[in-house]
Amino acid sequence: MHISDETAEQPGWQDFANCLGVDPDLFFPERGASTREAKEVCRGCVVREDCLEYALDNGEKFGIWGGMSERERRRLRRQRALARRAAAEAGAAAGGA
Numbered sequence: 001m002h003i004s005d006e007t008a009e010q011p012g013w014q015d016f017a018n019c020l021g022v023d024p025d026l027f028f029p030e031r032g033a034s035t036r037e038a039k040e041v042c043r044g045c046v047v048r049e050d051c052l053e054y055a056l057d058n059g060e061k062f063g064i065w066g067g068m069s070e071r072e073r074r075r076l077r078r079q080r081a082l083a084r085r086a087a088a089e090a091g092a093a094a095g096g097a
């Protein structure tokens, strides 16, 4: 488990993490090392979405979060930014007609 649960009074999504008790090193593999095992743990995780959004919101640069590597998260962030821009432009075009 590599997620710190700072708001301990209320149960958070971290409490349902599939990686509780799993070696955190698995989620921070050496450069070029396999991410397969970590992703396997994430695959069966019920809070995968929360974990991924947390990492995206907090700009987590390292490690596997929500079943995604740093590179995969960067790609997702880029895709979302493009989608937002396209939606904004479509909205402006529709509104400005």
Ligand code: SF4
Pocket (backbone or CB within 6 Å): 017, 018, 019, 020, 027, 041, 042, 043, 045, 046, 047, 048, 049, 051, 052, 064, 065, 066, 067
């Ligand atoms: S998605 Fe993966 S890293 Fe995130 S809480 Fe679940 S098992 Fe842990």
